Amino acid sequence: MTEGPRTPLPAGGQNAVAVTFGLLGDEWTLLILRQAHLGVSRYQDWREQLPISDAVLTARLARLTEHGLLTRDAYQQRPVRYEYRLAPRGLAVWPVLVAIWGWEFRWVAGRREELPWMRHRSCGRDSEPVLSCASCGERAGPRDVRSVIGPSGEAARCIPAAVTRRRSTSGDAGEAGLFPETMALIGNRWSVALLGAAFLGDRRFGQFQQRLGAPPTMVADRLRTFCALGVLRATGSDYRLTAKGRAFFPVVMTLIDWGQRWYAAPEGPTLVSVHRSCGREFLPRLVCSECGERLVERDVLVVDGARAGAP
Numbered sequence: 303m304t305e306g307p308r309t310p311l312p313a314g315g316q317n318a319v320a321v322t323f324g325l326l327g328d329e330w331t332l333l334i335l336r337q338a339h340l341g342v343s344r345y346q347d348w349r350e351q352l353p354i355s356d357a358v359l360t361a362r363l364a365r366l367t368e369h370g371l372l373t374r375d376a377y378q379q380r381p382v383r384y385e386y387r388l389a390p391r392g393l394a395v396w397p398v399l400v401a402i403w404g405w406e407f408r409w410v411a412g413r414r415e416e417l418p419w420m421r422h423r424s425c426g427r428d429s430e431p432v433l434s435c436a437s438c439g440e441r442a443g444p445r446d447v448r449s450v451i452g453p454s455g456e457a458a459r460c461i462p463a464a465v466t467r468r469r470s471t472s473g474d475a476g477e478a479g480l481f482p483e484t485m486a487l488i489g490n491r492w493s494v495a496l497l498g499a500a501f502l503g504d505r506r507f508g509q510f511q512q513r514l515g516a517p518p519t520m521v522a523d524r525l526r527t528f529c530a531l532g533v534l535r536a537t538g539s540d541y542r543l544t545a546k547g548r549a550f551f552p553v554v555m556t557l558i559d560w561g562q563r564w565y566a567a568p569e570g571p572t573l574v575s576v577h578r579s580c581g582r583e584f585l586p587r588l589v590c591s592e593c594g595e596r597l598v599e600r601d602v603l604v605v606d607g608a609r610a611g612a613p
């Protein structure tokens with residue numbers, strides 16, 4: 303993969319994880335990127351393929367260009383029309399999109415019938431992404447990885463600024479509602495923080511509250527939401543990740559990996575993860591559930607579920 307230099311972040315400010323969730327924890331942004339990965343490059347095509355307003359699309363394209371995920375070139379003058387292409391850091395979001403697809407496909411009720419399928423060209427089979435360790439190639443879940451807070455990882459610096467979270471009365475800034483469960487986990491700064499805390503091993507209300515530095519009513523509200531989604535289960539005074547919650551780990555790890563690849567705080571990383579069984583740094587790699595080979599974008603065919611199921 304071609305990688306440009308990391309964007310330096312200001313000392314003491316938002317770290318790579320905060321920047322990542324601030325940028326990618328937004329449903330419209332993820333939907334625009336998904337369409338870009340499927341070949342969309344012109345304003346009108348996004349407009350036709352997504353239930354998105356002009357105001358939202360214009361703002362998101364500007365933001366993605368400004369952050370270097372898309373590049374913009376005029377293909378027509380008078381009036382000027384632009385073509386948007388995925389830059390290396392936009393291309394690098396692909397594992398995140400695949401991880402989200404994989405979780406929705408397997409764990410969210412009713413999604414299997416609605417979502418397209420993924421076919422792995424290399425083995426020719428319908429495939430799902432499986433998280434593995436890039437250092438040793440073994441499959442890995444949250445219990446196989448030990449993560450510690452890095453030098454830029456203080457809780458306050460992990461919280462994204464709530465720039466895209468405002469809901470306007472016109473509904474322009476509202477969510478698309480196409481991935482409600484994923485967005486309930488990563489589309490809000492307190493949800494992201496709670497999810498992170500759960501993966502770091504917090505179990506008790508007091509631990510969550512302390513790590514988040516959030517008002518108790520906020521923590522209680524998020525814990526209720528997570529339990530209702532079946533991502534956490536309350537047992538006595540403990541909140542534990544369920545199988546569905548643990549299965550979200552690839553989404554979290556691919557997001558953090560993307561952030562730390564492209565943004566760097568001067569103090570060092572936000573999070574340092576080690577694969578327990580090989581003892582080396584844990585970097586997420588998605589492999590094919592069928593053949594175990596690394597999944598790369600050019601080897602994956604997106605098959606429309608509805609069409610494939612038609613006679």
Ligand SMILES: [Zn+2]
Nearest residue numbers: 435438577580
């Ligand atoms: Zn390993």
Ligand SMILES: [Zn+2]
Nearest residue numbers: 422425590593
């Ligand atoms: Zn395969």
